[in-house]
Amino acid sequence: MYGVRSAFLDFIDDPFVVSPTESYRYLEDGLLIVEDGKIKAFGSYDHIRTDYPEIEIIDYSQRLIIPGFVDTHVHYPQTEIIASYGEQLLQWLEKYAFPGEERFKDPLHAREVAGFFFDELARNGTTTAVVMTTVFPESTRVFFEEAQSRNIRAIAGQVMMDRNAPESLLDNPETAYHNNKDLIKEWHNRGRLCYTITPRFAITSTPEQLEVAGQLKREFPDVYVHTHLSENQEELVTVSQLFPECKDYLEVYEKAGLVGDRSIFAHGIYLSNSEFKRLSEAGSAIAFCPTSNMFIGSGLFNLKEAKSPAHPIAVGLASDVGAGTSFSMLKTMSAAYKVTQLQKQTLSPLPAFYLATLGGAKAIHLDSYIGNFQIGKESDFIVLNWQATPLMAFRHPQHSIESVEKLNEILFSLMILGDDRSIDATYIGGNLAYRNPDYMTW
Secondary structure: EEEEEEEEEEOOOOOOOOOOHOOOEEEEEEEEEEEEOEEEEEEHHHHHHHHOOOOOOEEEEEEEEEEEEEEEEEEEEHHHHHOOOOOHHHHHHHHHHHHHHHHHOOHHHHHHHHHHHHHHHHHOOOOEEEEEEEOOHHHHHHHHHHHHHOOOOOEEEOOOOOOOOOOHOOHHHHHHHHHHEEEEEEEEEEEEEEEEEEOOHHHHHHHHHHHHHHHHHHHOOOOEEEEEEEHHHHHHHHHHHOOOOOHHHHHHHHOOOOOOEEEEEEEEOOOHHHHHHHHHHHOOEEEHHHHHHHHOOOOOOHHHOOOOOOOOOOOEEEEOOOOOOOOOOOHHHHHHHHHHOOOOOOOOHHHHHHHHHHHHHHOOOOOOOOOOOOOOEEOOOOEEEOOHHHHHHOOOOOOOOHHHHHHHHHHHHHHOOOOHHHEEEEEOEEEEEEEEOOOOOO
C-alpha cells in the first residue's frame, strides 16, 4: 500500500450530456491510496492523510494526475510503417500496411514489435488499448503474452481476411473460425485481457467469413467486435459493389450479427443519419481517429452528430497507428480539436480529456474497472507535466493550478502543445510502468 500526492483531475459524468462543470472532479492537493493494484481511498490530502498516517507517500507536487489514457483503436503491426508517405486508404493498405503485416508470420518479429509497441503506449500514458493484430494467430498470441507480462488492459483479436489482400495474408472462414475460437478460450477474460472478433473491414471479408464472425459472436456473446466502418469514400463505393444487397455500409455488419453493445467501429466519417441512429440503438461505439483521418485524407468525423441528444453514441479517441501519426493521446486531442474547428464545431479541453479517459472506458464497457478514481477501480494513472518544454513553461510558468479557469487553460495547452514529453510517469495496475528520464521536481 502506498499513497500519491498531487493535483488530481478525473470525470464522473459525460460533459457532452451534463454541464462540463458538473462532469469532473478537481483536487488541488489530493491523495490517492493504492493497495494491491486497486484504488483504496481518494480525496483531499488533509482528509485522507489522517486515516493513513504511516503510509509511504510519493509526492508529485506541481504536477497533474489523471486516469490513464484509453486508445480505442490502434494497429500494433503497423508500428513499423508509421509516417509512410502519400497515399489514400486503399492504396496505403496495399503499398505499406499489407507488406508490413506479412513480416508478422515470424513470431520473433511479432514479439519484438509488440515489446516496442507496449513501451510506446506506456511512454505516452496509454494504459488501455483496443488493438488489431494480423491474420497470423501466433502474432495475436505473442501480443497477449507481452500484454500479460505488463499487466496492461488490452482488447485484441486475430484479424480475419479472406479476399482483396495478398495471398500470404488470407485465411478462410473455416480456419478463421477455429483459430479465433482457440484464441478466445485461451485469452478472453484472462487477467486484464479481453478478446475481440476482428474482421478487418467489409472489403477484405467475404459474406461467408462475416457469417463465421457472427457465429463466433453468438457462441461467445461477451467478446467484443472490432472493425472499420465508413473511413474513406472510395471504400464506401467498393463496399456497395461487393454487397449490393445492403442499403448501406453498416447493414453489412448488421446482417452478420456484428452490431451490438460490445462493437467498436473505427472512423465512422461518412455515416448516414440512419446509421448514426442504428449505432445508437445498438449501443455500439465509434473510435474517433483524427490524426489518421487527416494524414490519409479520409475526411472529418462529425463529433457533434455522434454525440447528438437525438441519437447519442459512445465515442472514444484513438491513435490508429500506423495511419495515425502519433501514439500520444495529447496529440490525438489536438488533432480532434482541429477536426471540429474545420466543421465550425467546438471541442473544449474538459470534453477532450473525458473522451481520452472515462469516455473511452465507457465506449468499451470497462468503466466499472477503469476511467476515473472511484474507490475499488484499477489504479491506472498518469502524471502530467504542463511545463514539459520551454515553450509550455513560458506559456504557464506557475507551479500550481488554483482556479477552474486556470485548469482549463492548462488542459488546453497540454492538448495543443503536449506530447510524450508531458508524461512524467505512467502507472499500470498500481505499478510504475514508465518514468520520464527527464523527470524533475521544481
